Amino acid sequence: MTDRPVLEATDLDKRFGDLHAVRGVSFHIDPGETYGLLGPNGAGKTTTIAMVGGLLERDGGQVLIEGEPMTVRTLDPRRKIGLVPQDLAIYPDLTARENLTFFARLYEISGQQLKDRVAKVLEVIGLTDRADDRAGEFSGGMKRRLNIGIGLLHQPRLLILDEPTVGVDPQSRNAILESVEALSSDGIAVLYTTHYMEEAERLATRVGIIDQGEIKAEGTRRQLVQMVGERDRISITANGPLESAVTDLRGMSGVEEAGASDGQITLLVRDASELLAKALETVTNTGASVSSVAVEEPDLEAAFLHLTGKALRD
Amino acid sequence: MKILTIARSNLSRFLRDRANIFFVFILPLGIVLLIGAQFGGETSRRLGVSMSDGDPVANAILDNLESGDRIRAIRFDTEAALLLAVERNTVSAGVAIPENASAQIADGENISVGFVSRPDGFGPQMRAIVDQAVATATSEAAAARFATDRGADPTAAAATAARLNGGTDTITIESSTTGDSLFEGVTGRFDVGASSQLVLFMFLTGLAGSAAIIQSRQLGVTRRMMSTPTSPATIVAGEALGRFMVVLVQGLYIVAATALLFGVSWGDPLGAASIILAFSAVGAGAALLFGTLFKNDQQAGSVGVIAGLGLAAIGGSMLPIELFSDTMRQIAKFTPHAWANEAFAELFRRNGTITDIGPQLGVLAIFAIVLLALATWRMRKVITAQ
Numbered sequence: 001m002t003d004r005p006v007l008e009a010t011d012l013d014k015r016f017g018d019l020h021a022v023r024g025v026s027f028h029i030d031p032g033e034t035y036g037l038l039g040p041n042g043a044g045k046t047t048t049i050a051m052v053g054g055l056l057e058r059d060g061g062q063v064l065i066e067g068e069p070m071t072v073r074t075l076d077p078r079r080k081i082g083l084v085p086q087d088l089a090i091y092p093d094l095t096a097r098e099n100l101t102f103f104a105r106l107y108e109i110s111g112q113q114l115k116d117r118v119a120k121v122l123e124v125i126g127l128t129d130r131a132d133d134r135a136g137e138f139s140g141g142m143k144r145r146l147n148i149g150i151g152l153l154h155q156p157r158l159l160i161l162d163e164p165t166v167g168v169d170p171q172s173r174n175a176i177l178e179s180v181e182a183l184s185s186d187g188i189a190v191l192y193t194t195h196y197m198e199e200a201e202r203l204a205t206r207v208g209i210i211d212q213g214e215i216k217a218e219g220t221r222r223q224l225v226q227m228v229g230e231r232d233r234i235s236i237t238a239n240g241p242l243e244s245a246v247t248d249l250r251g252m253s254g255v256e257e258a259g260a261s262d263g264q265i266t267l268l269v270r271d272a273s274e275l276l277a278k279a280l281e282t283v284t285n286t287g288a289s290v291s292s293v294a295v296e297e298p299d300l301e302a303a304f305l306h307l308t309g310k311a312l313r314d
Numbered sequence: 315m316k317i318l319t320i321a322r323s324n325l326s327r328f329l330r331d332r333a334n335i336f337f338v339f340i341l342p343l344g345i346v347l348l349i350g351a352q353f354g355g356e357t358s359r360r361l362g363v364s365m366s367d368g369d370p371v372a373n374a375i376l377d378n379l380e381s382g383d384r385i386r387a388i389r390f391d392t393e394a395a396l397l398l399a400v401e402r403n404t405v406s407a408g409v410a411i412p413e414n415a416s417a418q419i420a421d422g423e424n425i426s427v428g429f430v431s432r433p434d435g436f437g438p439q440m441r442a443i444v445d446q447a448v449a450t451a452t453s454e455a456a457a458a459r460f461a462t463d464r465g466a467d468p469t470a471a472a473a474t475a476a477r478l479n480g481g482t483d484t485i486t487i488e489s490s491t492t493g494d495s496l497f498e499g500v501t502g503r504f505d506v507g508a509s510s511q512l513v514l515f516m517f518l519t520g521l522a523g524s525a526a527i528i529q530s531r532q533l534g535v536t537r538r539m540m541s542t543p544t545s546p547a548t549i550v551a552g553e554a555l556g557r558f559m560v561v562l563v564q565g566l567y568i569v570a571a572t573a574l575l576f577g578v579s580w581g582d583p584l585g586a587a588s589i590i591l592a593f594s595a596v597g598a599g600a601a602l603l604f605g606t607l608f609k610n611d612q613q614a615g616s617v618g619v620i621a622g623l624g625l626a627a628i629g630g631s632m633l634p635i636e637l638f639s640d641t642m643r644q645i646a647k648f649t650p651h652a653w654a655n656e657a658f659a660e661l662f663r664r665n666g667t668i669t670d671i672g673p674q675l676g677v678l679a680i681f682a683i684v685l686l687a688l689a690t691w692r693m694r695k696v697i698t699a700q
């Protein structure tokens with residue numbers, strides 16, 4: 001297997017009349033990676049995905065699927081993509097099995113393989129028992145799962161999920177997140193858009209923060225948080241000569257700020273997990289006895305707020 | 315074949331909808347039956363008889379007419395009432411038996427029975443039945459029976475019987491016609507009614523079916539199909555074939571059901587099949603085009619019904635085109651219905667075959683090609699746009 005990216009999107013651009021919906025968006029996804037496109041409603045996530053999937057003519061930029069150019073006219077790269085649209089795209093008057101079979105045929109699967117794949121996908125999305133019921137009778141969560149299942153039929157290299165948990169009950173939501181994790185550990189590359197920060201944190205290897213059609217920042221959660229100057233906070237409650245401990249701690253590399261008050265030392269550090277052991281050792285070396293430690297890692301919400309000047313939740 | 319996959323899902327989704335089953339399979343038969351009864355059908359088997367009560371000769375003729383179930387005889391009190399009924403097509407033909415027929419015969423006179431029919435319709439068949447009934451009534455057995463019925467003395471009865479048996483001259487039948495011919499050369503109006511209804515319903519089903527194309531778009535399924543390795547051309551062709559199959563299935567169904575249930579004759583099978591095929595393509599083209607003109611399936615559905623009924627009316631599927639003014643006949647030529655109706659009429663009237671309806675089939679093919687081309691162009695635009 002080559003290690004070239006499954007998806008390489010470069011300088012994607014799209015205007016709808018006066019509205020510049022996507023402005024020079026670039027990102028790539030490596031095999032096995034889950035890329036989270038995190039942004040509020042109207043940020044340009046769906047538009048970006050439509051261009052990646054070859055559904056929407058773009059005004060600029062390039063999309064490569066395993067090195068193959070994707071345009072609205074190319075069919076071949078589509079075999080490698082499973083695109084799960086934000087809104088349900090299933091026939092309510094067909095059964096789950098019929099819906100899957102219909103799309104499997106469009107993905108050029110036939111014969112025994114078709115039966116096998118449909119059965120397998122029904123199992124993955126937990127609808128084996130309801131396979132022959134009409135999709136219109138399903139709960140919202142079941143419909144969502146069927147919607148996702150269609151994108152898995154042809155075992156794509158890249159699965160694109162556009163806000164798959166919107167309007168889903170917590171149980172189904174968790175089931176969806178778990179199956180994405182399972183797929184990812186099977187080595188499938190995932191492009192996951194969401195406006196839920198905790199989903200991006202939980203699933204994504206890397207996150208692109210998108211707002212007003214632009215990727216404002218990109219990286220692992222830690223990188224993003226650090227990029228905007230957010231720091232991990234270590235709080236150490238201890239008895240003893242805290243002032244001298246603070247002086248020693250300030251001398252450590254990686255410690256940005258240190259202070260003590262009311263029997264508690266507070267440290268702002270780049271990476272708490274790296275520094276924690278050493279910091280505790282430093283404190284105990286001054287003769288203080290530590291009674292408790294707490295670590296707070298700033299979340300993407302903070303990074304998002306910082307990057308876009310607005311809260312993610314609408 | 316992906317085109318077939320798309321077409322098949324179209325068809326099975328269509329057949330699954332109960333409302334469709336009613337409108338497409340049950341209603342048309344009901345209407346064909348109704349129109350048939352109005353324009354022919356039942357009437358084709360009704361024969362009016364005017365006669366005086368209790369006249370043995372008249373009763374004998376009536377008995378003979380009704381035996382064998384070939385017709386239903388309907389009694390009229392006066393000859394005038396009978397004539398009106400024939401003119402209005404309430405009955406297909408009438409038999410007027412003079413008052414006192416038996417007495418006249420017994421008195422040694424020859425009598426004359428009137429037979430009146432419309433210039434079109436079932437005149438010849440009816441006349442044959444009447445001839446036979448009269449002939450039987452004049453047979454010796456019948457003569458003896460009515461003589462005995464009258465309680466006449468055996469000598470007189472025998473004399474009457476002998477006279478009757480002497481030849482058919484005793485009772486002659488005088489044919490006349492009344493009313494204008496509406497359908498030149500057509501022998502079964504039921505058939506004309508059925509073919510124009512067939513055309514009406516096939517087109518209507520096509521247009522109403524445009525809703526399904528819009529639904530696929532609204533459901534996001536069309537767009538999702540685009541995300542699979544399936545070209546827009548394939549999707550459009552699949553949708554077109556799906557509509558074609560739906561319309562075709564209905565057409566074949568109506569033909570088969572009316573032939574089996576009501577004995578409608580559809581003329582030359584190859585000719586009828588080609589009209590149905592060509593008209594299904596027209597219906598599919600119209601469905602596809604309609605499916606691209608509206609965003610909302612209900613809108614398309616209701617406009618479709620209005621357009622379908624309107625074009626059917628203009629095209630002579632509601633009121634026979636024979637009743638149209640010259641201007642309206644010219645206007646009718648702009649509807650595919652008129653051409654299909656004309657083609658079917660050609661099959662019935664002149665016992666036409668596929669070669670006789672070449673021009674009509676050609677025009678229908680042009681309708682289909684133009685509609686499908688327009689629709690394909692529009693549809694590609696619609697489904698590739700966001």
Ligand SMILES: Nc1ncnc2c1ncn2[C@@H]1O[C@H](COP(=O)(O)OP(=O)(O)O)[C@@H](O)[C@H]1O
Nearest residue numbers: 016019021040041042043044045046047048700
């Ligand atoms: N077909 C379209 N025509 C006009 N504007 C559109 C169209 N699709 C999306 N937009 C606009 O582009 C912006 C980005 O939309 P979208 O990509 O759907 O955002 P997201 O998926 O992040 O919520 C929004 O302002 C939206 O209203």
Ligand SMILES: [Mg+2]
Nearest residue numbers: 045046086163
């Ligand atoms: Mg969206």
